[in-house]
Amino acid sequence: MMDHTLRVLLGVAALLLAGLPFMPQWLAFLITLALARGLVVLGLVLLMRTGLVSFGQGLYYCLGAYAAALLDHAAGIHDAALMLLAALLVPVVVALVLGLLLASYRGIFFAMLSLAFSMIVFGLLIKTSALGSSDGFNVATRSIFGIAIADGYNGRVFMAATVILSGIAAGALHHYLNSHLGRLSAAIRDNELRVEYLGASVRNVVHLNYVIAAALGGIGGGLTALAVGHIDPDMAYWTTSGEFVFVAVLSGTGNVLAPFFGSVIFEAIRTLANQYAPNIWQMTLGLAMLAIIMFLPAGLWALFRRKTRAA
Amino acid sequence: MSDLLAVVIDGIIYSSWLFIMAAGLTLIYGVMKILNIAHGSLYALGAYLSASLVGWWLAGGHDPYGSYAMLAAAALLVGLVMGPLLERGLLRLMYGRDEVVLLLITYAVFLILEDVIKLVWGVDSLYVSQPYDLLGNFDIGELSYPVYNVVLVGSAVVTGAAIAWALHSTRHGKMLLAVIHDREVSGAMGVNVDRVYLVTFTVGTMLAAIGGAVTAPTLAVSAGMGVEVIVLSFAVVVIGGLGSLGGAALGALIVGLVRSAAVHYWPAVELFSVYSVMAMVLIARPKGLFSTAEARRI
Amino acid sequence: MSAILEAQGLSKSFGAVIAAADINVSVARDSVTGLIGSNGAGKTTFINMVTGYMKPGAGTIRFDGHDITPFTPRRITQLGIARSFQVPQLFNSLAVRDNLLAAVGIVAAAATRWAHGAITRERAGAVTDEMLGRFGLDAYRDKPAGVLPEGVRKLLDIAMALVVKPRILLLDEPTSGVSADEKFGIMDVVMSAVKSDRVTVMFVEHDMDIVNRYAQRVLAFYDGRIIADGAPATVLKDDEVRKYVIGEQLHVAR
Numbered sequence: 001m002m003d004h005t006l007r008v009l010l011g012v013a014a015l016l017l018a019g020l021p022f023m024p025q026w027l028a029f030l031i032t033l034a035l036a037r038g039l040v041v042l043g044l045v046l047l048m049r050t051g052l053v054s055f056g057q058g059l060y061y062c063l064g065a066y067a068a069a070l071l072d073h074a075a076g077i078h079d080a081a082l083m084l085l086a087a088l089l090v091p092v093v094v095a096l097v098l099g100l101l102l103a104s105y106r107g108i109f110f111a112m113l114s115l116a117f118s119m120i121v122f123g124l125l126i127k128t129s130a131l132g133s134s135d136g137f138n139v140a141t142r143s144i145f146g147i148a149i150a151d152g153y154n155g156r157v158f159m160a161a162t163v164i165l166s167g168i169a170a171g172a173l174h175h176y177l178n179s180h181l182g183r184l185s186a187a188i189r190d191n192e193l194r195v196e197y198l199g200a201s202v203r204n205v206v207h208l209n210y211v212i213a214a215a216l217g218g219i220g221g222g223l224t225a226l227a228v229g230h231i232d233p234d235m236a237y238w239t240t241s242g243e244f245v246f247v248a249v250l251s252g253t254g255n256v257l258a259p260f261f262g263s264v265i266f267e268a269i270r271t272l273a274n275q276y277a278p279n280i281w282q283m284t285l286g287l288a289m290l291a292i293i294m295f296l297p298a299g300l301w302a303l304f305r306r307k308t309r310a311a
Numbered sequence: 312m313s314d315l316l317a318v319v320i321d322g323i324i325y326s327s328w329l330f331i332m333a334a335g336l337t338l339i340y341g342v343m344k345i346l347n348i349a350h351g352s353l354y355a356l357g358a359y360l361s362a363s364l365v366g367w368w369l370a371g372g373h374d375p376y377g378s379y380a381m382l383a384a385a386a387l388l389v390g391l392v393m394g395p396l397l398e399r400g401l402l403r404l405m406y407g408r409d410e411v412v413l414l415l416i417t418y419a420v421f422l423i424l425e426d427v428i429k430l431v432w433g434v435d436s437l438y439v440s441q442p443y444d445l446l447g448n449f450d451i452g453e454l455s456y457p458v459y460n461v462v463l464v465g466s467a468v469v470t471g472a473a474i475a476w477a478l479h480s481t482r483h484g485k486m487l488l489a490v491i492h493d494r495e496v497s498g499a500m501g502v503n504v505d506r507v508y509l510v511t512f513t514v515g516t517m518l519a520a521i522g523g524a525v526t527a528p529t530l531a532v533s534a535g536m537g538v539e540v541i542v543l544s545f546a547v548v549v550i551g552g553l554g555s556l557g558g559a560a561l562g563a564l565i566v567g568l569v570r571s572a573a574v575h576y577w578p579a580v581e582l583f584s585v586y587s588v589m590a591m592v593l594i595a596r597p598k599g600l601f602s603t604a605e606a607r608r609i
Numbered sequence: 610m611s612a613i614l615e616a617q618g619l620s621k622s623f624g625a626v627i628a629a630a631d632i633n634v635s636v637a638r639d640s641v642t643g644l645i646g647s648n649g650a651g652k653t654t655f656i657n658m659v660t661g662y663m664k665p666g667a668g669t670i671r672f673d674g675h676d677i678t679p680f681t682p683r684r685i686t687q688l689g690i691a692r693s694f695q696v697p698q699l700f701n702s703l704a705v706r707d708n709l710l711a712a713v714g715i716v717a718a719a720a721t722r723w724a725h726g727a728i729t730r731e732r733a734g735a736v737t738d739e740m741l742g743r744f745g746l747d748a749y750r751d752k753p754a755g756v757l758p759e760g761v762r763k764l765l766d767i768a769m770a771l772v773v774k775p776r777i778l779l780l781d782e783p784t785s786g787v788s789a790d791e792k793f794g795i796m797d798v799v800m801s802a803v804k805s806d807r808v809t810v811m812f813v814e815h816d817m818d819i820v821n822r823y824a825q826r827v828l829a830f831y832d833g834r835i836i837a838d839g840a841p842a843t844v845l846k847d848d849e850v851r852k853y854v855i856g857e858q859l860h861v862a863r
Contacts, residue, residue, distance in 0.1 A: 123583065199715055199773055
């Protein structure tokens with residue numbers, strides 16, 4: 001029972017995996033990074049579907065990356081599977097706690113509080129010399145699920161892992177969004193009061209979605225850490241979170257595949273900009289964002305439908 | 312004892328600076344319901360322009376005491392140019408949109424201004440410490456403080472008093488307060504809401520620029536200085552209650568003292584301590600210390 | 610038989626505005642009560658307090674003998690008191706069917722906890738479609754709730770309230786904003802929908818024809834107090850009610 005989205009998803013995933021052995025390293029790397037970051041944006045899209053814009057997903061992206069990296073750096077574990085598991089669990093635990101506070105907030109409060117928490121972690125990491133301060137540290141992976149990774153194959157293994165994990169996440173989220181909870185999330189975005197008056201707890205759904213988004217952010221961070229081989233506190237800096245928001249705005253929230261396509265486009269343009277015009281990168285982003293907001297409302301579909309005052 | 316005194320004095324100095332920043336932010340939010348992320352880059356603009364003007368002034372061999380006038384001029388210029396430019400040129404087109412969409416718009420403006428600053432002033436840091444050094448130091452017990460910091464505290468107090476007076480004692484100020492309470496009804500009563508918006512945004516911009524101008528002599532004016540400012544100002548405004556000037560003052564005092572204590576005793580948790588306080592205030596009073604009443608929805 | 614809903618000494622004020630001053634009401638099971646009063650008299654405040662949206666300054670509210678005064682709207686809905694809104698509270702971007710499906714889904718998801726197995730997950734779609742039919746909403750099933758005409762919005766609003774199979778249904782101005790020729794239609798649909806389920810109904814209305822036709826008992830509010838309480842014919846002829854609520858010129862045909 002496969003709908004259109006799932007079919008496209010499987011098709012693209014199969015294509016990427018089939019093309020893996022023939023792909024140049026730089027392309028595999030770009031795709032890996034784009035998909036990993038796309039995962040973070042996927043979580044953000046879920047939150048936006050619920051009516052919340054988080055300016056701090058970088059927090060979980062960073063926590064996931066550091067959790068994975070610390071297994072190598074501090075615990076001597078070099079297995080990708082275990083590292084990714086840590087990248088999933090640590091953000092989830094943090095989100096379970098932080099969500100208790102954040103689930104009470106909406107609108108700009110939620111946005112700025114989420115930004116604040118990511119900046120706190122950034123501040124703590126910068127000042128912690130044991131973790132390399134602002135330089136961060138390197139990550140070395142030697143095996144996955146116990147199987148040693150041959151030299152030079154790291155890139156391909158990580159890309160495969162990323163494609164598979166992204167595919168699973170996108171498929172799962174697609175199912176979730178079409179389920180009762182997914183519908184309820186959209187209902188919450190439209191009218192929280194009514195949801196409470198129907199006997200459901202808005203808070204619980206918001207908290208749940210927040211944790212799911214954190215989990216996705218964490219896995220994205222973990223995959224990035226493995227693929228790049230290096231992590232640093234900038235992953236929690238507000239600019240990183242801002243970029244996730246930008247991609248979410250660009251892709252819109254209509255479909256689980258959108259964040260990944262948007263992310264690939266973004267990474268491609270970023271690579272070009274870094275080559276030819278690094279000093280106007282932020283300006284370009286800003287102008288593009290204004291243009292999308294003004295002329296491409298389809299990309300902002302979810303934001304426009306947020307809870308309104310009693311009409 | 313002198314340790315505690317140092318914490319308090321540093322805290323008050325820091326609070327003054329925070330207040331100037333937070334006042335503009337909370338005013339703009341209170342009236343226009345826009346949380347202006349670009350406030351940070353307007354602060355940076357104020358700092359950069361101050362640095363340039365002071366540098367030009369001193370290079371021209373003019374009286375060093377005139378450099379203070381340059382600081383004021385920079386703030387005025389940024390406010391009077393950027394305020395109307397942003398409000399009329401961009402924000403006006405977007406009123407009525409969802410508050411988060413407006414937030415994204417101010418974020419986009421922030422990104423653009425950051426690079427504009429880089430294009431105009433380059434990526435190197437600027438130093439204009441003369442206005443700071445000029446006034447020398449004075450002693451409180453064993454502690455020595457630059458007189459400049461007194462100027463800073465003084466500016467904050469004067470600014471706060473001036474705004475409070477303008478809001479409560481002038482006709483235009485009262486209209487502004489009315490718009491903060493209810494924009495639609497104010498408009499229906501004949502208040503020129505468009506003009507109130509323009510004035511508010513310009514004043515808010517000027518306040519950000521003043522913050523930047525008075526800060527410029529005390530540190531290295533560099534790219535990215537606007538970022539931490541926004542995050543801290545937001546904490547202050549949230550603690551005090553969005554739209555409340557008194558709240559901004561109290562919030563600035565609290566954050567200033569807490570941060571000062573953190574810096575003195577446990578520097579690693581500087582930002583963490585500020586946000587912990589914010590979280591605690593929010594848990595106790597979700598809308599901040601002073602918040603305006605809201606009309607019933609159903 | 611004991612009252613299903615009892616309010617004792619309910620008071621609520623907002624600064625100098627007294628929205629409720631010592632309200633005492635006892636509502637009989639399965640009865641239909643009309644609440645009338647001019648704007649600001651305290652009718653919606655009463656509903657807001659009964660459903661937990663507002664906490665009274667003083668007084669208690671009992672549902673089937675249990676004190677529900679401190680409960681939240683969510684808890685009170687779960688216990689069996691549902692309400693519709695003066696301004697319909699819908700999910701504007703969702704289709705009409707999805708609006709109802711969301712409500713049905715909540716009850717289905719809560720099957721064992723508080724909904725007493727009223728609707729199972731498998732039956733959710735079927736129940737939704739049945740309700741769409743019962744309320745005459747079939748023609749609009751795929752339209753977003755935000756573009757509907759007011760009368761349809763009101764019906765959807767009430768339909769959603771009925772999904773939880775409440776024992777008490779509070780309707781806040783069910784026919785306001787609806788054209789004159791549609792008013793009776795809406796009330797007929799609603800009243801027949803509740804007839805089979807033994808629901809106690811209380812509705813706020815400004816249209817005295819509606820009050821006369823459907824209410825067995827009328828409570829007239831003025832300035833936070835109940836100034837008259839009785840059969841429609843009696844209340845609508847009451848001097849004070851004529852003075853403060855409906856006006857001297859009104860002649861209500863029976």
